[in-house]
Amino acid sequence: MTIDWNNFTPWTSLAGGAVLGLSAALFVLLNGRIAGISGVLGGLLRPRAGDLAWRVAFVGGLLVAPLVFGLFMELPTMQVAAEAPLLVVAGLLVGVGTRLGSGCTSGHGVCGISRLSPRSIVATLSFMASGFLTVFLTHHVLN
């Protein structure tokens, strides 16, 4: 393993993380809820009365974020190496997996670990391990 010092962005990443953490903190203190994106989105597909508007508002905030970011700073480049069929397979896996496992990087990784939830710690270790293994296989074994 070598560290990619050229692309390592410790300060902006820490700052970005702090903003994420602030969002999760405000969300639980103001609305009493976990800022877990797969959960917020998944609830839209299981509509219940009075449970829809806040979800739409949260997703709306995420969607306009690049627009707002662009007003103050240049948006970072986005490089997607995956071709269309791979994007579809990956999307299906992420959709089924996050609902089956009750969370993703935000709900388990950020909020769950912040709450010291054993379930979230196990979930985070599982998806991290699986992500590391998948990239190892696709980049160093099958390639």
Added chain:
Amino acid sequence: MNILASFVCGLLFGLGLILGGMTNPAKVIAFLDLGGAWDPSLALVMGGAIAVASGAFALAARRTRSLLGAPMQLPTARDIDPKLVGGSLLFGAGWGLAGFCPGPALVALGRAAPSALLFVGAMLLGMLAFEFFDRYLKNPAPRVAVRS
């Protein structure tokens, strides 16, 4: 008020993801690539987020209502079961294949990136498939007796 707070939190969340570098799938994959040139940045995104959020969650755990008066809805499940681990393993595989997880994918959709449209479409389909099977498994359709 709750809805406005949701919007602001979603927006802040998205801004944090962009600033942290999470919305670039190439950077996410460089973080997951322990065998190549490893970019540890995203560990700092998570570390920074946890450092800021943990105090708030400790406070929230001691309350029954939020500051805006909504009921505190923290998860109560405690079992570490095959659903949790299996689901997370599937999610990690999808994350490693494309470099998108749900939050960054939605932010990328806001940039009208065609790759994000495809990914989010498939992700919603996957979530719908889960809803369908989850409901079916909990309440299987009643069997209709057929008499000849």
